[in-house]
Amino acid sequence: MSSLSSRNDWESYANRLEIRGQAFIDGEYVNAVSGETFPCLSPIDGRLLADVASCDTDDANNAVASARQVFESGAWSQLPPAERKKVVIRFAELIEENRDELALLETLDMGKPIRYSKAVDVYGAARAIRWSGEAVDKIYDELAPTPHNEIGMITREPIGVVAAIVPWNFPMLMACWKLGPALVSGNSVILKPSEKSPLTALRLGQLALDAGMPKGVLNVLPGFGHTVGKALALHMDVDTLVFTGSTRIAKQLMIYAGESNMKRVWLEAGGKSPNIVFADAPDLDAAAESAASAIAFNQGEVCTAGSRLLVEASIKDVFVEKVVAALKGWQPGHPLDPDTQVGAMVDQQQLDTVLSYIGKGTDAGANLVCGGARVMEESGGLFVEPTVFDNVNNDMSIAREEIFGPVLSVITFDTPEQAIAIANDTDYGLASAVWTSDISKAHKTAKSLRTGMVWINHYDGGDMTAPFGGYKQSGNGRDKSLHAFEKYTEVKATWIAL
Secondary structure: OOOOOHHHHHHHHHHHHHOOOOOEEEEEEOOOOOOOOEEEOOOOOOEEEEEOOOOHHHHHHHHHHHHHHHHHHHHOOOHHHHHHHHHHHHHHHHHHHHHHHHHHHHHHHOOHHHHHHHHHHHHHHHHHHHHHHHHHOOOOEEEEEOOOEEEEEEEEEEOOEEEEEEOOHHHHHHHHHHHHHHHHOOOOEHHHOHHHHOOHHHHHHHHHHHHHOOOOEEOOOOOOHHHHHHHHOOOOOOOOEEEEEEEHHHHHHHHHHOOOOOOOOEEEOOOOOOOEEOOOOHHHHHHHHHHHHHHHHHHHHHOOOOEEEEEHHHHHHHHHHHHHHHHHHOOOOOOOOOOEOOOOOOHHHHHHHHHHHHHHHHHOOOOEEEEEOOEEEHHHOEOOOOOOEOOOOOHHHHHHHOOOOEEEEEEEEEEEHHHHHHHHHHEEEEEEEEEOOOOOHHHHHHHHHHOOEEOOOOOOOOOOOOOOOEOOEOOOOEOOHHHHHHHHHHEEEEEOOO
């Protein structure tokens, strides 16, 4: 049990925390070849956390060479699955044993409340790694139906060198969704965290080594997307590229893959998720509380955020009042205070983006119901109020573009058909939710929604057993569940004449 129970406890720990900013290549912390660094600033108060290695093409080459060498050696790739399983589960245990340090790094670096860094990010990261580890020796290959004098074997093999480019909003959790199946399948991985939040990824490199992974199996390259990210995407010896981030960058990575070696590219991109509330919802108060958390949790910096609230016209006024009341419990506070629900935006650029969209909503004629302003500016941090716009048209930019902040657009509808049409009228297709007491309506609506995930009478459900991913420009492939293993293995058919 942690002894860190107050803001003062966490701040005291932060003051004595040693933070590594070097890249992690071939089992060692090293400077970038160029010697270049970039400042890692905390969005909580602007403090300098570390000067972080700014990796580029030379560092990518070194990491890929290390990853390729250990893969070809068989030291990891040819271990029996049960042996890799032991190491990966030990990796999960080390994440749990270092939970306070990792949670603090995540909060200082990204600005999210410490309560969620610990309960959601660290717990979820360890759970993801352990689940994949437990699964690997329970996945069977196949035999084809053949004549009596032939055998057809269908087997899966590790694909080789995997580059994983992960986002800044859940840096450790998104990394571990990819690291679990990639590593335990026998691949070598080069993890490229966002330059906005690289610190927990750098710590994971050492923990993987401590767990027993050979040097080079997990390398971590901090730096910018247009430098080291591009170098990995164009590298001729990277076999697979997995990515979570914006749709704009996802499209660019597909181009880079085509310009290089046609590496497999798996993408989890943006979202503009509809949260549909029918008048016959079983509990409007619960639906309102859920709508509030769906937009305010993690400061709205969530790809599945319920940023479009579609409400049946007959209950709209009452329901919006309930949502506004629920959001009073989701106001920004100091992220190291264990009672805080909403933290800081990740950096000045993201804060400016959110405030810009709030201005666009007002200019377009939407009704600003609550929020809409920067707060706690005297702290030196980057905080913004959860914001609700009513009378939103689905053609407005605040309803069509991913804001990645706590900005909710309320849109009304009169019929299920109209709700479905509005919900599907988007470039994205990541997630959606439906609130109704009518089981037939729930199923028919869910089947009609062009999203990879649909939640009925709740929001953001599922666990490691359920696949995570979307339709349309929300990407391809799936994280979590056994389906995730498909991204990190090649299928081989071996036909034997007896």
